[in-house]
Amino acid sequence: MKEYLALMRHVKEHGIKKEDRTGTGTISVFGYQMRFDLADGFPLVTTKKCHLRSIIHELLWFLKGETNIAYLKEHGVSIWDEWATDEGELGPVYGHQWRSWTGADGQVIDQISDVIQQIKTNPDSRRLIVSAWNPAVLPDTSVSPKENAANGKQALPPCHTLFQFYVLDGKLSCQLYQRSGDVFLGVPFNIASYALLTLMVAQVCDLEPGEFIHTLGDAHLYLNHLEQTDLQLSREPFARPQMRINPEVKDIFGFTYDDFTLENYQAHPHIKAPVAI
Ligand SMILES: Nc1nc(=O)c2c([nH]1)NC[C@@H]1CN(c3ccc(C(=O)N[C@@H](CCC(=O)O)C(=O)O)cc3)CN21
Numbered sequence: 001m002k003e004y005l006a007l008m009r010h011v012k013e014h015g016i017k018k019e020d021r022t023g024t025g026t027i028s029v030f031g032y033q034m035r036f037d038l039a040d041g042f043p044l045v046t047t048k049k050c051h052l053r054s055i056i057h058e059l060l061w062f063l064k065g066e067t068n069i070a071y072l073k074e075h076g077v078s079i080w081d082e083w084a085t086d087e088g089e090l091g092p093v094y095g096h097q098w099r100s101w102t103g104a105d106g107q108v109i110d111q112i113s114d115v116i117q118q119i120k121t122n123p124d125s126r127r128l129i130v131s132a133w134n135p136a137v138l139p140d141t142s143v144s145p146k147e148n149a150a151n152g153k154q155a156l157p158p159c160h161t162l163f164q165f166y167v168l169d170g171k172l173s174c175q176l177y178q179r180s181g182d183v184f185l186g187v188p189f190n191i192a193s194y195a196l197l198t199l200m201v202a203q204v205c206d207l208e209p210g211e212f213i214h215t216l217g218d219a220h221l222y223l224n225h226l227e228q229t230d231l232q233l234s235r236e237p238f239a240r241p242q243m244r245i246n247p248e249v250k251d252i253f254g255f256t257y258d259d260f261t262l263e264n265y266q267a268h269p270h271i272k273a274p275v276a277i
């Protein structure tokens, strides 16, 4: 995962101090792109051990269209706890926008089913897009994430805002535009999550996986992640692991946790870091 280490190094070297909503402070750059050829193995960071279980369950939770953390809690995943109401609600976040975007006239749009149908029937389309950015439900920044969720707004505006698929020579590629990236904590999750989504969509569309292209807007290192970043930069990355997916599954909503097996994942020890809320 030298691509990820290059991002960390770039932000460390070129990042400018910038205040942020959480009050933690960051060093930040604007605009950065990484490319991962999915034929070269699964892009899971190896310079710290990553919790793939949380990543897989979070993706399955998005695909179910759920916005309550109950499913995550049942599976021991706590990464969204800090932003949810006491009832576990996050408001209309990713799952809602992906599966039941609601138009002004009340029309409900399942963007995931629609994009898969388009990939299968119109692979040359330049409109193979899913957007989570819905200005009608953005949070009111004068109140907390929990209050927003209680008021039917998003607890946090989506960070991975929009993704686009591209089909060429029987291969499926995916590009994500991420408006804001927590390089130490969030970005390793986001890379693995979208790489996995690309493998899953390719399988159900009878295509081979191509590239995952990750485009970042505000790419930042929180000031309380700098030591952890240096430790990671001092480590030598291992070869990428391989992801095996149960080949029987042909429905994007038919995957379960046991359909995924990561092989040959060799990683350095986990590194703890506080999450900015
Ligand atoms: N500041 C911030 N960074 C994020 O990455 C982030 C947010 N906020 N808010 C919404 C979601 C939640 N996501 C998170 C939240 C926490 C971890 C985290 O603490 N990861 C630890 C533990 C992993 C685990 O429990 O599975 C890690 O070491 O990776 C990762 C992603 C990504 N997002």
Ligand SMILES: O=c1ccn([C@H]2C[C@H](O)[C@@H](COP(=O)(O)O)O2)c(=O)[nH]1
Residues within 6 Å of the ligand: 021, 022, 156, 157, 159, 160, 180, 181, 182, 183, 185, 186, 187, 190
């Ligand atoms: O998937 C995710 C979700 C969130 N993040 C990070 C990016 C920022 O550090 C915070 C969100 O704060 P904003 O003020 O709304 O940008 O969470 C991430 O990296 N990946």
